Amino acid sequence: MAVADIVKRCQDMYEDLNFTYAREWKAAKAGRKVVGFLPVYAPMEMIHAAGCLPLGIFGGGDQMEVIHGDAYYQSYICRIPRSTIELGVTGRVDFVDGMIFPFVCDVIRNLSGIWKMMFPNVWSKFFDTPQNFDPSIGGDYYAVELQELREGLEQLTGRKITDDDIRRSISLYNENRRLVREVYAFRAKEPWKAPTSEVYVLMRAGLMMDVEEHNQLLKDYMAAAAAEDRPKRDNVRIAIYGSFCEQPPLNLIKSIEMAGCYVVEDDYSLVNRFITEDVPVDGDPVRNLAMSFITHSVETSCKYVPKLGEKGKYHVAQVKQCGAEGVIYATPSFCDPALLDRPMICSALTEAKIPYISFKYAENSGQMQPIREQAGTFADSIKLWS
Amino acid sequence: MSTEAAKEPSMLMQKEMIARNYEAITSKHETGRKVSSTFVPGNLNELLMCFDIVNNLPEINAIQAGMRKASGGYIMEAEKSGHSEDVCTYVKADIGQMSKGNIAPNGKPYPDPDVLMLSYTGCYTFMKWFELLREQYKCPTLMLHVPYEGDGHSTKNMRDYIVKQLKEVVIPGLEEVSGVKFDIDRLRGYLKNSAKAEDDLVWCLEQGKHKPSPIDAYFGGVYYIGPIFTAFRGTEDAVKYYEMLRAEVQGRIDRKEGPLTPEGTSFNDQKYRLVVEGPPNWTHFREFWKMFYDEGAVVVASSYTKVGGMYDLGFRHDPDNPLESLADYCLGCYTNRNLPTRVDILAKYVEEYEADGLLINSIKSCNSFSAGQLMIMKEVERRTGKPGAFIETDLVDPRYFSAANVKNRLESYFQMIEQKRRGGGSKTVAA
Ligand code: SF4
Ligand code: SF4
Numbered sequence: 001m002a003v004a005d006i007v008k009r010c011q012d013m014y015e016d017l018n019f020t021y022a023r024e025w026k027a028a029k030a031g032r033k034v035v036g037f038l039p040v041y042a043p044m045e046m047i048h049a050a051g052c053l054p055l056g057i058f059g060g061g062d063q064m065e066v067i068h069g070d071a072y073y074q075s076y077i078c079r080i081p082r083s084t085i086e087l088g089v090t091g092r093v094d095f096v097d098g099m100i101f102p103f104v105c106d107v108i109r110n111l112s113g114i115w116k117m118m119f120p121n122v123w124s125k126f127f128d129t130p131q132n133f134d135p136s137i138g139g140d141y142y143a144v145e146l147q148e149l150r151e152g153l154e155q156l157t158g159r160k161i162t163d164d165d166i167r168r169s170i171s172l173y174n175e176n177r178r179l180v181r182e183v184y185a186f187r188a189k190e191p192w193k194a195p196t197s198e199v200y201v202l203m204r205a206g207l208m209m210d211v212e213e214h215n216q217l218l219k220d221y222m223a224a225a226a227a228e229d230r231p232k233r234d235n236v237r238i239a240i241y242g243s244f245c246e247q248p249p250l251n252l253i254k255s256i257e258m259a260g261c262y263v264v265e266d267d268y269s270l271v272n273r274f275i276t277e278d279v280p281v282d283g284d285p286v287r288n289l290a291m292s293f294i295t296h297s298v299e300t301s302c303k304y305v306p307k308l309g310e311k312g313k314y315h316v317a318q319v320k321q322c323g324a325e326g327v328i329y330a331t332p333s334f335c336d337p338a339l340l341d342r343p344m345i346c347s348a349l350t351e352a353k354i355p356y357i358s359f360k361y362a363e364n365s366g367q368m369q370p371i372r373e374q375a376g377t378f379a380d381s382i383k384l385w386s
Numbered sequence: 387m388s389t390e391a392a393k394e395p396s397m398l399m400q401k402e403m404i405a406r407n408y409e410a411i412t413s414k415h416e417t418g419r420k421v422s423s424t425f426v427p428g429n430l431n432e433l434l435m436c437f438d439i440v441n442n443l444p445e446i447n448a449i450q451a452g453m454r455k456a457s458g459g460y461i462m463e464a465e466k467s468g469h470s471e472d473v474c475t476y477v478k479a480d481i482g483q484m485s486k487g488n489i490a491p492n493g494k495p496y497p498d499p500d501v502l503m504l505s506y507t508g509c510y511t512f513m514k515w516f517e518l519l520r521e522q523y524k525c526p527t528l529m530l531h532v533p534y535e536g537d538g539h540s541t542k543n544m545r546d547y548i549v550k551q552l553k554e555v556v557i558p559g560l561e562e563v564s565g566v567k568f569d570i571d572r573l574r575g576y577l578k579n580s581a582k583a584e585d586d587l588v589w590c591l592e593q594g595k596h597k598p599s600p601i602d603a604y605f606g607g608v609y610y611i612g613p614i615f616t617a618f619r620g621t622e623d624a625v626k627y628y629e630m631l632r633a634e635v636q637g638r639i640d641r642k643e644g645p646l647t648p649e650g651t652s653f654n655d656q657k658y659r660l661v662v663e664g665p666p667n668w669t670h671f672r673e674f675w676k677m678f679y680d681e682g683a684v685v686v687a688s689s690y691t692k693v694g695g696m697y698d699l700g701f702r703h704d705p706d707n708p709l710e711s712l713a714d715y716c717l718g719c720y721t722n723r724n725l726p727t728r729v730d731i732l733a734k735y736v737e738e739y740e741a742d743g744l745l746i747n748s749i750k751s752c753n754s755f756s757a758g759q760l761m762i763m764k765e766v767e768r769r770t771g772k773p774g775a776f777i778e779t780d781l782v783d784p785r786y787f788s789a790a791n792v793k794n795r796l797e798s799y800f801q802m803i804e805q806k807r808r809g810g811g812s813k814t815v816a817a
Contacts, residue, residue: 072760074778076472076750081757103534106510110758112536113725117765126536126724131506131513131529132551138531141547148543304506304513304529308520336753339470340477340514344521346468 003224010205035098039245041274045169050153056207059083062249062364078334080246098123131304143290166285174278179218188322191262192232236382239265239324246332255368259375265322301337312348329358392650396631410440412494420500427719428507432576432620437564441617448479452668452782474511475783501563507532508721509754528559532716540717548713574705576620581702586628594686600638602645604662604685605675615694657682661735664747667779687735692720729765736770742803743772750780775799
């Protein structure tokens with residue numbers, strides 16, 4: 001498959017707010033169930049092990065008009081909860097049997113309750129991940145939470161999830177994460193061959209399709225992108241942070257690229273990069289999932305950083321590792337996690353002499369000119385001073 | 387309106403207690419006492435007392451700054467230094483205050499805390515707030531993660547997790563900071579006092595069921611909850627304070643009087659009985675309150691008086707199960723309960739307190755309370771058949787208090803209640 005075909009397929013899926021793929025997947029076999037999850041991390045292995053399709057729901061993007069959702073949220077609350085409500089009340093997710101609301105912030109936390117009230121027939125679960133990272137404290141707690149999630153899914157599907165089911169799913173998701181990391185490394189090495197506007201839709205589509213299919217697609221994309229001859233431009237290399245929950249419109253990503261930036265690192269829809277190493281397959285699979293979260297997961301705003309002096313160090317290390325020359329800290333408006341973190345992350349960047357700019361967006365931002373100008377000026381300044 | 391609010395003996399006692407606590411905080415260098423910063427929800431005051439640690443609450447300091455009209459300047463200062471205009475204004479008032487000398491209400495500088503007791507209950511911002519302060523103070527930070535009651539109840543796993551953190555993180559951490567060995571019997575003693583004071587607080591709050599109501603459960607309520615929600619739960623002083631408060635409320639019931647307004651008159655002519663959800667605005671507190679009693683509106687129950695513990699639902703600190711009861715306390719604070727439970731609580735208040743409806747004061751920069759409040763209002767209206775209203779202000783940012791808007795909306799709401807009483811339909815008053 002050529003790059004353009006793969007990207008088109010992914011982009012079509014990403015733009016399809018009727019979730020045709022998931023509907024068809026469910027209809028293909030009697031008894032199949034779809035379980036949606038919101039940002040920023042959900043243990044997809046467990047959903048998969050239950051025989052369900054994990055479906056990433058990342059708001060409504062810039063293609064959907066929000067009519068009902070605004071009646072549920074004041075103007076000073078970010079956009080993703082209102083567009084998610086819109087998806088619900090317009091029947092776009094009426095085939096979804098369960099919804100997981102992972103801990104990100106109080107908005108998604110409270111949305112879990114709204115969902116319970118609005119859609120009482122859907123199994124809705126607020127999924128709280130630990131903020132204590134001691135294996136015998138937070139690890140123990142989290143293993144039991146995962147076990148409860150397992151039981152909830154068993155009730156939903158009416159079938160037991162065996163340890164071997166989970167192990168099989170862990171293997172598939174380990175491969176997925178490895179391939180995702182490879183795509184990211186490939187992009188960091190030769191960003192002109194794997195523009196972020198492509199990588200982004202490739203990742204988003206992956207959160208809506210069967211994992212084995214996505215694994216193949218990742219391999220196909222890398223092979224096709226490596227084979228394609230694309231010109232290398234005199235762009236600067238930047239990392240994007242602050243965009244882990246409500247997603248920017250694709251146009252915003254394209255605008256940053258058009259302004260002379262290669263995005264070589266990002267925290268867009270983090271789910272498939274949240275765990276940074278393979279989850280061990282042998283042994284107690286629930287414990288293994290718990291421990292991987294505790295010991296090998298990214299630093300992001302919804303996680304507490306226990307040690308003084310460590311805040312933002314992760315971001316600095318990532319920037320260095322992927323050879324970024326600057327950071328764009330791009331956050332959704334009214335996003336508590338990203339905005340409360342901003343001064344701390346940015347001061348760690350300053351200390352490491354990494355230039356940065358920051359701006360806010362909404363998933364339906366339409367005006368790209370100011371962003372293009374800001375990113376262009378930033379790129380120019382990096383070229384001038386580096 | 388007189389400039390000095392009229393005060394009852396309990397208020398004077400509380401004022402004196404607060405002054406003493408500020409004195410203890412600001413004199414730490416002379417006395418050698420250690421100071422912790424912590425939050426109101428999930429406040430572990432009895433535990434801190436076991437280590438002779440003085441409790442300083444940055445939320446309360448922000449409120450104090452708001453009431454003194456100083457918070458606006460602090461917030462602008464924080465925004466100038468890179469803090470977003472979108473985030474919680476308590477945080478910015480606190481951080482801005484540091485750059486303006488960090489002066490306590492007693493005129494003396496706040497000393498740096500020795501420990502940040504990050505009791506992480508019911509609000510995401512708490513976590514970031516103390517990460518931010520930790521950068522500044524570079525002192526030990528003890529995180530106590532309290533899981534959210536997403537399914538409407540706590541579980542054994544949640545409780546065990548909290549108790550384990552108390553045993554393995556919090557208590558050893560406080561021992562190290564203070565040099566004092568933990569004595570569980572000392573904790574039991576304090577918890578006994580807590581339970582006594584909690585009984586009296588609940589009794590006082592429940593008197594809002596009388597007509598006329600002898601209390602205002604929002605504007606007056608913020609005073610009633612003061613000692614229990616802050617640095618005094620577990621002390622003998624708090625026990626005495628609530629005995630005194632109870633006697634005052636009983637006196638008003640006997641005399642068929644309403645609560646005292648800041649102008650010193652008894653608010654007896656109560657036309658409207660409201661349940662209020664959300665924190666108040668502090669920068670225009672008295673003006674805000676006046677808009678209610680001028681129109682004859684008394685608040686008979688509120689959710690804000692439950693942020694630091696939902697004692698009216700039956701919970702009491704339990705000397706026989708000290709750590710477990712601290713865990714249960716943290717789990718049960720109002721904003722740690724899921725939205726369907728918040729709806730249940732508010733609908734129950736509207737019914738049990740025979741209120742005319744639910745008024746929501748939605749706080750611009752507080753997602754913990756605010757995200758979902760429109761849904762809460764719709765649901766409570768649907769269940770009770772009583773009209774709701776929605777106003778928007780901020781906690782301590784004076785830029786977001788529009789007196790004319792709030793007044794207008796309140797007046798429309800009261801008209802709607804009148805209409806409803808005459809048998810007309812109900813329609814929400816909202817933005
Ligand atoms: S965009 Fe930010 S504030 Fe909004 S739901 Fe996501 S994390 Fe929360
Ligand atoms: S509960 Fe609201 S007001 Fe209090 S700290 Fe959290 S965000 Fe701020």
